Amino acid sequence: MTRQIIAVFKKDLLSEIRTRYAINSLVMFVVITISVILFSVGNESVPADLTGGLFWVVVFFTAMSGLSRVFVTEEERGTTLTLRLLAKPAVIYLGKLLFNNVLIFSMNIVIAILYSAFFDTFVIESKEIFIIAFILGNLGIASASTVLAAIIAKASSKGTLYPVLSFPILLPLILTLINLSKSCISGTSFEESQVSLLILFCYNVMMIAASLLLFDFIWKD
């Protein structure tokens, strides 16, 4: 099973490296979003706790622009049926989830680097808590958006509907992340942020469990 999951992941990675479709558009999207924020801010310095919130805005919209590709390309190229013959639904889901995780992690590391280069006030007091929140947040965004990408690939208006469907599902995650980033920027202890980190962890577990249960129905229609 692990070998099959890795095979699905490798297939996606290889086709991504050959076409570079998602990577190119994602990088451009990051640059555009950050520059729009920079233009609207102008010469004023952004308050520190606001940068924590804006960071997740950039992450959310970047994720929305690229993460639906994994399933939409299969539908567009007509390779869904072949894939359905070759592997079990759970294997496909986990392979795609792995690929989306790699995509969002590399993207968000780029965002974090660019972001801290452009915003002087984006200085984090409690770095290690922010890193844990960052990892859990990325995992959560990837797990929720993978199953929604599978739904969206079957619907006819693929582009516009994806953020509409994802936002309410990601809202508890994003709210927790924004609050957590604010307290990380002003400095917090592990005991204080324990509950928020647990919420992020629970969100991941629940989302992946629900996706694994429901993915069969989406994939086999």
Add this chain to the structure above:
Amino acid sequence: MIWKVFLYFFILAVSIMGIAFPIVENPIHWNEYPYIPALGENAKIIFFHVPTAWLASIAFLMSAYFGIKYLKNKTLVDDIKSYTAAQLGLVFCVLATITGAVWANYTWGKPWSWDPRQTSIFALMLIYGAYFALRSAIEDSEKKAVLSAVYSLIAFVTVPFFVFIIPKMVNSLHPGSAGDPSPIGFKMNPNMKIEFFLSLTAFSILFYWLWSIGYRSLILKEKNNNLL
């Protein structure tokens, strides 16, 4: 027919009792409500706001329940039931938001302040909106049924976060929240409680009636189109 007349008078009585009965400092008579500090006359909204909010969440639960049933049995009737529940749920969700905003305008000073409860009802409205957007984007009725059932179940996973976790984390000013020193139940006297539960029952019956009419008419429509 007799049920409709009964429901009409039931809701009429509940509304009159909810609006007209006075709030006094020391209630003695059967038709007087107690004065609750910081709420005063605004407390009467509980007879209309809580039932609508309750039905908005019950409708969501029903929509998810019939979604599961559809995925299990693949009968389109279950999908129609789920869809009708979601339609009514959106109506009650809007009603709960409006009654809540009116109450907040007089109690908190402004209609909207992103209190955790307001954030959760906003998210519920977004979920309903996304559900209908998804349904309208798919042509094939079986595909529509499967995908919208799956979506409502995934959305259902996030409900505990909005209902139990986030309002407990961030301090809410909504009565009955974690920050509230004494839960609202202890401040209501027996006749206020009776009126509250009567109102809840009346609105629930109204919801059930609307829901059964809604789904039966949709079934007839589908039969007319020879889809069922």
